[in-house]
Amino acid sequence: MSVSGDGDDSDIGTVSTTVLGYPRIGRARELKVATEAYWAGRIDAAELERTGAALRAQVWTELAGAGLDAVPSNTFSFYDHVLDAAVLFDAVPDRYRGVASAAARPGRSLELDVCFAMARGGAGLPSLEMASWFDTNYHYLVPELDQDTRLRLAGRKPEREFTEARALGLDTRPVLVGPLTFLLLARASTVAAAGFTPLDLLDDLVAAYADLLGRLAAAGATWVQLDEPALARDLSERELVGLRRAYTALAAVPARPKLLVSTCFGEIGAALPVLASVGVEAIGLDFVAAPGNLAALAGIGGIGRTTIVAGLVDGRNVWRTNLPAALSTCVPLLGLAGDLVVSTSCSLLHVPLDLTLERGLEAALADRMAFARQKVEEVVLLGRALREDLPAVSAQLTGAESRRTAVLAGLVDDGVRARVASVSGDGPGRVAREIRAGAQTRALGLPVLPTTTIGSFPQTTAIRAARASWRGGEIAEAAYIRAMENEIDQLIALQEDIGLDVLVHGEPERNDMVQYFAEQLAGCAATEHGWVQSYGSRYVRPPILFGDVSRPAPMTVRWVSYAQSRTQRPVKGTLTGPVTMLACSFVRNDQALAETARQVALALRDEIDDLQAAGVRIIQVDEPAIQVLLPLRQAGWKEYMDWAAGVFRLATSSADAETQIHAHLCYAEFGDVVAAIGDLDADVTSVEAARSRMKLVADLRRTGRHRAIGPGVYDVHSPRVPTVAEMEEALQLALDVIEPARLWVNPDCGLKTRGYAAVEPALRNMVAAAGRVRAALPASSRTGSELRGV
Ligand code: GLN
Numbered sequence: 163m164s165v166s167g168d169g170d171d172s173d174i175g176t177v178s179t180t181v182l183g184y185p186r187i188g189r190a191r192e193l194k195v196a197t198e199a200y201w202a203g204r205i206d207a208a209e210l211e212r213t214g215a216a217l218r219a220q221v222w223t224e225l226a227g228a229g230l231d232a233v234p235s236n237t238f239s240f241y242d243h244v245l246d247a248a249v250l251f252d253a254v255p256d257r258y259r260g261v262a263s264a265a266a267r268p269g270r271s272l273e274l275d276v277c278f279a280m281a282r283g284g285a286g287l288p289s290l291e292m293a294s295w296f297d298t299n300y301h302y303l304v305p306e307l308d309q310d311t312r313l314r315l316a317g318r319k320p321e322r323e324f325t326e327a328r329a330l331g332l333d334t335r336p337v338l339v340g341p342l343t344f345l346l347l348a349r350a351s352t353v354a355a356a357g358f359t360p361l362d363l364l365d366d367l368v369a370a371y372a373d374l375l376g377r378l379a380a381a382g383a384t385w386v387q388l389d390e391p392a393l394a395r396d397l398s399e400r401e402l403v404g405l406r407r408a409y410t411a412l413a414a415v416p417a418r419p420k421l422l423v424s425t426c427f428g429e430i431g432a433a434l435p436v437l438a439s440v441g442v443e444a445i446g447l448d449f450v451a452a453p454g455n456l457a458a459l460a461g462i463g464g465i466g467r468t469t470i471v472a473g474l475v476d477g478r479n480v481w482r483t484n485l486p487a488a489l490s491t492c493v494p495l496l497g498l499a500g501d502l503v504v505s506t507s508c509s510l511l512h513v514p515l516d517l518t519l520e521r522g523l524e525a526a527l528a529d530r531m532a533f534a535r536q537k538v539e540e541v542v543l544l545g546r547a548l549r550e551d552l553p554a555v556s557a558q559l560t561g562a563e564s565r566r567t568a569v570l571a572g573l574v575d576d577g578v579r580a581r582v583a584s585v586s587g588d589g590p591g592r593v594a595r596e597i598r599a600g601a602q603t604r605a606l607g608l609p610v611l612p613t614t615t616i617g618s619f620p621q622t623t624a625i626r627a628a629r630a631s632w633r634g635g636e637i638a639e640a641a642y643i644r645a646m647e648n649e650i651d652q653l654i655a656l657q658e659d660i661g662l663d664v665l666v667h668g669e670p671e672r673n674d675m676v677q678y679f680a681e682q683l684a685g686c687a688a689t690e691h692g693w694v695q696s697y698g699s700r701y702v703r704p705p706i707l708f709g710d711v712s713r714p715a716p717m718t719v720r721w722v723s724y725a726q727s728r729t730q731r732p733v734k735g736t737l738t739g740p741v742t743m744l745a746c747s748f749v750r751n752d753q754a755l756a757e758t759a760r761q762v763a764l765a766l767r768d769e770i771d772d773l774q775a776a777g778v779r780i781i782q783v784d785e786p787a788i789q790v791l792l793p794l795r796q797a798g799w800k801e802y803m804d805w806a807a808g809v810f811r812l813a814t815s816s817a818d819a820e821t822q823i824h825a826h827l828c829y830a831e832f833g834d835v836v837a838a839i840g841d842l843d844a845d846v847t848s849v850e851a852a853r854s855r856m857k858l859v860a861d862l863r864r865t866g867r868h869r870a871i872g873p874g875v876y877d878v879h880s881p882r883v884p885t886v887a888e889m890e891e892a893l894q895l896a897l898d899v900i901e902p903a904r905l906w907v908n909p910d911c912g913l914k915t916r917g918y919a920a921v922e923p924a925l926r927n928m929v930a931a932a933g934r935v936r937a938a939l940p941a942s943s944r945t946g947s948e949l950r951g952v
């Protein structure tokens with residue numbers, strides 16, 4: 163029985179194939195081009211819809227043509243699939259409904275405009291919040307719910323797309339985020355009653371899903387896939403009870419399609435026996451991120467005649483599958499479930515579309531890799547190996563295996579290995595914090611409440627044009643360097659004029675904070691077309707961290723030391739930290755992440771040594787993604803935070819006492835990582851705080867960490883210019899828990915996505931706010947303190 167199609171379940175124990183989801187952005191990023199054109203008013207809704215339909219048709223025909231037995235639908239989205247579910251079930255906060263009148267213009271679509279307003283805000287309307295999709299770099303929009311939200315089936319998208327595929331002769335399996343995950347990802351709105359939790363709305367939501375199942379059955383769907391990745395997190399008793407209630411109710415819907423409840427990203431623990439007993443026809447388990455799912459399955463004695471959809475091909479990394487190993491996982495599975503469906507570990511949304519588009523990769527590296535299209539081929543091959551006789555496909559299996567293990571130069575670098583092995587623990591370790599603080603106070607001579615920025619300044623069209631012409635070979639390197647230095651000259655002058663205390667060079671030379679470093683490290687490769695959706699129309703091309711990492715030559719020293727040569731004030735160098743490098747790349751899977759992180763840390767330490775030698779006295783290591791890799795279950799947190807903080811310390815371990823090390827963290831649900839701040843052993847830490855209105859102050863009070871800290875006072879995600887008064891107020895709030903000698907003044911994050919028109923007045927206001935707060939401090943805390951920088 164395949165997870166779509168005719169649903170003939172007379173033949174038990176069959177093997178078939180599917181994938182849980184597929185990239186939707188198009189080979190030439192058609193989705194981005196079209197949505198941005200629609201936002202700019204260059205194309206109308208009808209044309210946008212035509213592009214959407216063409217992209218969907220391409221995916222369906224490609225998947226069916228590759229030989230998959232079952233093809234998913236409704237994995238397409240113009241922006242985000244969680245947002246689509248919110249709109250489908252009418253979880254639309256009132257403030258967005260007003261968009262209706264504005265949208266009632268010819269060529270616009272109300273449904274799309276409400277959706278885009280929730281995603282992007284506009285006209286004084288903030289967008290919904292965004293958050294990482296579990297431990298991936300995909301970001302979804304967080305639904306906002308409260309006791310007045312009336313969840314109901316309010317749209318037809320899944321049905322429409324199912325019917326659209328039918329017209330192409332394809333019976334697909336509509337995919338939706340499942341009800342439990344939807345509610346666990348949602349948050350209570352600001353007007354929610356005390357004690358309200360989104361889970362309170364479970365029964366309404368399940369009723370809406372039941373309606374949807376009826377509609378999909380009437381349209382002809384035989385299977386529906388409900389994604390429940392939230393089951394890989396720790397669930398409370400109440401949540402487990404909710405899971406049982408939801409699926410017992412959905413299983414009881416009369417004349418419904420069969421249900422596949424798919425999970426991914428980790429072991430589902432206590433949710434497994436629940437799912438096995440509620441009467442759904444298929445359960446999806448990830449055997450890549452969570453091999454332990456196999457033992458758990460055996461532990462409950464199997465799932466009877468329920469179909470197992472086995473995630474055997476890694477849906478979120480770019481390496482070929484070890485097919486013989488995957489086949490041996492299938493053998494015990496055949497005895498623990500009814501039918502077996504070979505699949506990906508999660509949606510292929512997280513990998514680039516097609517490896518054959520890449521021309522620049524070294525042959526042996528490309529041999530070892532698989533993007534979405536190649537992963538589909540692997541699934542199909544595994545299905546054939548299990549279904550037909552193995553000899554028929556053995557040549558293909560052998561071929562695939564020899565490519566997967568192709569000899570690759572740079573995979574092992576004995577020098578790097580020996581060096582990592584020779585460093586015990588986190589390196590030599592810096593002198594005590596108090597000694598460093600005194601040395602830095604004397605060396606830097608900063609005022610109390612020093613002002614600074616996080617590193618990047620606006621990436622102007624001139625900067626981008628210079629970079630593009632240099633890369634395209636139109637201007638010589640010397641001319642490019644002059645253009646960047648010119649940029650730095652202007653920026654240093656501007657920062658001095660604004661009155662900032664610690665300056666930066668502005669990062670004009672960096673296309674991207676991860677890619678810029680990856681391009682210069684040995685053991686890393688870049689792709690030309692390896693785009694992956696990060697959120698909405700923002701796509702990234704993650705570097706491929708395939709081999710032992712080292713730093714052949716200085717990466718940032720030229721620019722930072724040039725900037726320092728132009729001013730008497732200290733210039734802070736900025737580097738991307740080891741964990742963020744890993745979190746934003748596709749990383750080799752033949753050794754532990756922590757091991758690769760140590761290699762990256764040593765490469766950064768070399769850079770810090772060179773910056774120091776060049777006279778740079780403040781160095782900031784950015785770890786905005788430290789939280790992305792936080793394990794989904796709390797049981798793994800300590801081990802993770804230990805090595806994450808350890809590699810930060812290793813990277814900064816050779817900094818002299820006088821060199822001030824800053825850590826920059828952002829995007830953080832700060833409570834989760836606040837405890838780790840001390841473990842980083844940085845001299846100063848800056849964090850995002852303005853966007854969450856200084857919520858972090860409460861976290862700091864809770865944990866009682868009193869280190870030098872710069873809670874952001876300027877929300878850089880908004881084009882608005884913050885006023886002096888509001889930043890002054892934010893600083894006063896911070897002073898409630900942070901001593902004046904330990905408080906820094908800075909924006910939430912880098913300024914590269916903003917324009918100078920907003921950045922300049924905002925920074926002037928920030929410096930003015932710092933000045934006013936300084937002036938109001940008691941005289942004793944206004945003078946230089948030995949504590950500053952502690
Ligand atoms: N230094 C980087 C910048 O300013 C930090 C970016 C980040 O934290 N995401 O752009």
Ligand code: ZN
Nearest residue numbers: 786828911912
């Ligand atoms: Zn940041």
